[in-house]
Amino acid sequence: MSAENVxxxxxxxxxxxxxxxxxxxxxxxxxxxxxxLSNYHNISSIIGDLSYTPLGIFWAGRSAVLLFFVLSGYVLFFMINSASMNYVSFLMKRSLRLYIPYLLAVFFGVAGEYLFYHGGLPGLNPWLNQFWSAPITIRSILYHLLFVDEFNANHYDFTVWTLVQEMRISILFPAILWFMRDKKWWVPVVIFFMLSVLAMAIRMFALSGGHILSWLTLSGSLTAYIFTPYYIFAFVLGATLATQRASLQKWYNRLGIQGRTAVFSIGFFLYYYGPHFISAVGIHHLMVRDWPAIMGAAILVLVSAYDLVAIQVLTTPILIYLGKISYSLYLLHAVILLAMLHAFYGVISLPVLLLLSIGVTFLVSELAYRFVEKPAISISRRSPQWPIVKRFGKLIKSSET
Structure with a gap:
């Protein structure tokens, strides 16, 4: 079984x-x-040491987000190129798929802050205590409901910034794929990489005092508009893997065991150790450290698509189940963690509390998948057949001709 056959x-x-x-x-x-607190500081030191071993890949969250973006580019290519899919139906399908579970996460975040937040947690760090510390306002909720605008995504659920960027790029992606069409595969990769570099350069200029551009780069933190062209590169790499899938599969199948091991090792090194290496040579800017991780993610996606051993491992029942609830798991783990900490910190020891939080997260993610995400998937799949969607699709198609 390969990506080409299913x-x-x-x-x-x-x-x-x-x-x-x-x-x-x-x-x-x-x-x-x-x-x-000294005991937590010791745990931090141990984690820091382990982060230089391959075990650290299990908590390489930044690289994992970039992997999501590469995979999205691959999937969006097939969605957009479906014979039955016009722009309006694509946009409706994509929006419903992302937005309905997103609304649940935002609701949980608002409810969690209202019910459980009573101030900072003593002994825990400023990173954690920044969340839920701002007052609940109608304005902040409306910003979240608008979804694609720039806003403080850390307010209620600090994971949702990626959904904002994903939806913006989804809106632009049909035009991006049109631009990629009939060009050698490396041309859009180079162009959008340079766009990523330009976006980072503009942001660094603004951070250094370029006040004219500050609205574009500083407002909204990770939902700032400047990050959208920056992350398009990851999506384009994913789409390039999809457009070149036939030749890539033939190339990969010709490799022997040593060649495939080398490809996987390069991908793993770039994905996980690439950011560490960039930091080690003295460049600590987060954006620069992303680029090797994005390229490593693309290589790992290629291996997972065509390597029979990788496919056999990845299609084991437990990993398939993890994939099934992955969107709910991603969206809800932060608000559940915050709720558990603010409700029980100081009553239950922190290690036990964190283990309980993981268990509750999986339980709630399963329920959210069954009763929110699955219906959202069903609605999104039916949406292209809605009369109003068909009508708008025809209007756009006729205006194009």
Whole structure:
């Protein structure tokens, strides 16, 4: 079984599940960083040491987010190029798929802050105590409901910034694929990489005092508009893998065991150790450290698509299940963690509380998948057949001709 032979790529679901788990664990790890309490500081030191071993990939949350973006580019290519899909139906389908579970996460975030937040948690670090510290306002809720605008995504659920960027790029992606068409595969890769570099340069200029551009780069934190062209590069790499899938599969199948091992090793090194290497040579800017991780993510997606051993591992039942609940797991783990900490910190010891939080997260994610996400998927799949969607699609098509 390969990506070429199946419409729904199960191993990609598993990768999403692993990535969602990695993001969740990365936030649990951050709880111990820069803590004023000595016992937590010791745990932080141990985690820091382990982060230089391959075990650290299990909490490499930043790289996991970039992996999500590469996978999205791959999937969006097939969605947009479906014979039955016009722009309006694509946009409706994509919006419903992302937005309905997103609304649940925002609701949980608002309700969690209202019910459980009573001030900062003593002994825990400033990173954790920044969340839910701002008052609940109608304005902040409306910003979240608008979804694609720039706003403080850390207010209620600090994971949702990625959904904002994903939806913006989804809106632009049909035009991006049109631009990629009939060009050599490397041309859009180079162009959008240079766009990513330009976006980072503009942001760094604004941060250094370029006040004219500050509205574009500083407002909204991770939902700032400048990050949208920056992250398009990851989506374009994913789409390039999809457009070149036939030749890539032939190339990969010709490799022997040593060649395939080398490809995987390069991908793993770039994905996980690439950011560490960039930091080691003295460049600590987060954006620069992303680029090797994005390229490593693309290589790992390629391996998972065509390597029989990787496919066999990734299609085991537990990883398939993890992939099934991955979106809910990603969206809800932060608000559940905050709710559990603010409700029980000081009553239950922190290690036990964190283990309980993980268990509650999986339980709630399963329920959210069954009763929110699955209906959202069903609605999104039916939406292209809605009369109003068909009508708008025809209007756009006729205006184009």
């Amino acid at each position: 419409r729904h790529i199960q191993q990609f679901d598993a990768i999403r599940g692993i990535a969602a788990l990695s993001v969740m664990l990365s936030h649990y790890v951050l709880i111990f960083m820069n803590s004023p």
